[in-house]
Amino acid sequence: MDQLQEISEKKEKWYEANVTNSRFKPRDVKSSWGEELDVVYTPDNLAGIDYLNDIGLPGEFPFVRGVQPTMYRGRLWTMRQYAGIGNPEETNVLYKELLSKGQTGLSVAFDLPSQIGYDSDDPTVEEEVGRVGVAVDSLKDIEIIFEGIPLDKITTSFTVNPTSAVILAMYVALAQKRNISLDKIGGTLQNDILKEYLARGTYIYPPTPSMRLIGDIIEYCRTEVPKMNTISICGYHMREAGCSMVQEVAYCLSDAIAYVEEVLKRGIDVDEFAPRLSFLMCSGMRMFEEVAKFRAMRKLWAKIMKNRFNAKNPKSMKLRMFTGCSASSFTDKEPLNNIARGAIMSLVASLSGCQAIHCTAYDEAYAIPTEQSQRIALRTQQIIGYETDIAAVADPMGGSYFLEAMTDKIEKEVEKEMAKIEEYGGMVKGISDGSIPRDIARQSYEEAKKIESGESVLVGVNKFVSDEDEADIDITLADTTIRDRQVVRLEETKKNRNNKQVEMLLDEIKRVAETSGNLMGPILLAVHEYATLGEICGALRDVFGEYQEIF
Numbered sequence: 279m280d281q282l283q284e285i286s287e288k289k290e291k292w293y294e295a296n297v298t299n300s301r302f303k304p305r306d307v308k309s310s311w312g313e314e315l316d317v318v319y320t321p322d323n324l325a326g327i328d329y330l331n332d333i334g335l336p337g338e339f340p341f342v343r344g345v346q347p348t349m350y351r352g353r354l355w356t357m358r359q360y361a362g363i364g365n366p367e368e369t370n371v372l373y374k375e376l377l378s379k380g381q382t383g384l385s386v387a388f389d390l391p392s393q394i395g396y397d398s399d400d401p402t403v404e405e406e407v408g409r410v411g412v413a414v415d416s417l418k419d420i421e422i423i424f425e426g427i428p429l430d431k432i433t434t435s436f437t438v439n440p441t442s443a444v445i446l447a448m449y450v451a452l453a454q455k456r457n458i459s460l461d462k463i464g465g466t467l468q469n470d471i472l473k474e475y476l477a478r479g480t481y482i483y484p485p486t487p488s489m490r491l492i493g494d495i496i497e498y499c500r501t502e503v504p505k506m507n508t509i510s511i512c513g514y515h516m517r518e519a520g521c522s523m524v525q526e527v528a529y530c531l532s533d534a535i536a537y538v539e540e541v542l543k544r545g546i547d548v549d550e551f552a553p554r555l556s557f558l559m560c561s562g563m564r565m566f567e568e569v570a571k572f573r574a575m576r577k578l579w580a581k582i583m584k585n586r587f588n589a590k591n592p593k594s595m596k597l598r599m600f601t602g603c604s605a606s607s608f609t610d611k612e613p614l615n616n617i618a619r620g621a622i623m624s625l626v627a628s629l630s631g632c633q634a635i636h637c638t639a640y641d642e643a644y645a646i647p648t649e650q651s652q653r654i655a656l657r658t659q660q661i662i663g664y665e666t667d668i669a670a671v672a673d674p675m676g677g678s679y680f681l682e683a684m685t686d687k688i689e690k691e692v693e694k695e696m697a698k699i700e701e702y703g704g705m706v707k708g709i710s711d712g713s714i715p716r717d718i719a720r721q722s723y724e725e726a727k728k729i730e731s732g733e734s735v736l737v738g739v740n741k742f743v744s745d746e747d748e749a750d751i752d753i754t755l756a757d758t759t760i761r762d763r764q765v766v767r768l769e770e771t772k773k774n775r776n777n778k779q780v781e782m783l784l785d786e787i788k789r790v791a792e793t794s795g796n797l798m799g800p801i802l803l804a805v806h807e808y809a810t811l812g813e814i815c816g817a818l819r820d821v822f823g824e825y826q827e828i829f
Contacts, residue, residue, distance in 0.1 A: 310522060324679060342573045389411045558601070574686075
């Protein structure tokens with residue numbers, strides 16, 4: 279009898295004596311995808327797993343234990359709080375404060391008009407200017423946001439999608455005006471349009487031209503801005519829209535496959551651009567499942583790149599990720615409880631080996647964070663990173679029977695979900711015909727029922743509900759004067775620029791949009807002349823049209 283068989287037989291007897299016939303029956307517990315969990319996990323749960331081939335060592339294929347050999351011993355994760363508020367001047371002050379407190383990267387939150395290609399003076403978006411992030415109309419605004427901040431010493435993440443090409447051009451133009459070599463600037467563009475059709479809704483153009491723009495950005499950065507992560511493929515927003523954890527990974531990886539195929543059509547070798555693909559994922563409250571999810575996802579991506587796309591460079595197979603706490607797990611009832619939730623989810627992200635983490639501030643169930651709540655969120659990460667021993671070893675939870683079994687199971691569940699997407703015809707087709715949006719809506723409804731019934735516990739909301747009056751907390755109030763100030767600057771910008779030249783450059787953007795040429799060159803020229811974000815997106819709208827949502 280081998281040892282695994284011996285363990286299995288002993289566990290079966292132990293289970294019968296201590297669980298089946300126990301006076302205190304353990305409650306039934308299921309995984310998030312509905313599978314019964316054992317009370318205890320032992321080596322026999324890992325039968326069939328080959329350590330060297332299926333798990334391996336940190337920094338080596340299939341990267342289950344992390345993408346770097348020494349992980350946080352070599353370099354701690356980037357603490358990148360998502361921030362941006364009101365107008366460029368206020369955002370500049372906020373960024374300098376965050377950097378002075380030890381933040382190591384910037385993450386720009388844009389207001390909705392900037393995300394969907396409208397200038398601040400457009401009546402369509404009058405009520406939204408500066409509300410959920412900073413308003414950006416032209417290069418002038420980017421100059422103010424980054425005034426006094428060395429672009430070659432920090433990295434910047436831009437949470438923007440259909441307008442990514444314009445925002446990237448503004449950042450590049452600013453570097454050029456400061457005589458900073460473009461190979462010195464780095465950061466991440468979110469630039470993931472497919473998830474916008476599924477989860478967020480900040481799209482402009484139909485899927486086909488949107489995919490073309492992403493291809494243009496990747497092609498341009500490959501030679502001109504080599505340290506820029508050209509796309510951050512997002513499972514986060516789909517999870518927040520109601521996806522299950524398995525769907526989050528499956529949809530995200532399927533989106534990534536669609537982007538890789540889009541670029542390969544241009545005849546570019548996969549190893550020339552894949553190392554600059556990155557991911558944005560969601561960290562939830564089910565600790566072991568979440569850590570296992572990230573480990574399984576790294577393995578799946580490594581296999582996809584190696585086996586499906588024939589990548590040769592190990593960097594193309596490494597899944598690097600920025601992780602944010604699940605904001606939908608935060609509650610507006612007893613909001614200070616969210617500090618504990620943020621700490622747990624940041625802990626999960628760090629135990630998972632993520633490269634950058636955002637800890638959600640406790641008041642984000644109400645509004646944009648205050649300075650105090652931002653500081654607490656950053657301090658939470660710093661306490662985890664510097665006061666605990668989490669950074670001491672790579673993949674510290676690796677080797678747990680439960681975690682390894684869960685990692686293996688999630689890998690298989692995701693593969694099943696991805697096969698279903700392939701049957702739909704891929705993500706673009708599944709989005710276009712409504713198949714995937716319907717799956718997300720169905721899953722979201724099921725999760726809502728669990729919260730309503732109490733099966734999914736939210737402390738202070740559906741369990742341990744207090745009758746006491748809650749203490750008020752300070753929240754950020756919208757500044758109603760922001761739009762007026764933005765419009766004044768916009769008018770001054772248009773008055774002082776060469777409008778005839780701008781008009782010619784906008785016509786050139788339209789001309790190139792009608793061909794298969796790369797749009798980054800003409801957009802950059804227009805940005806240098808202070809053509810506005812709304813004008814450039816308007817020129818592209820004239821050619822590409824606008825996407826209409828499918829119900």
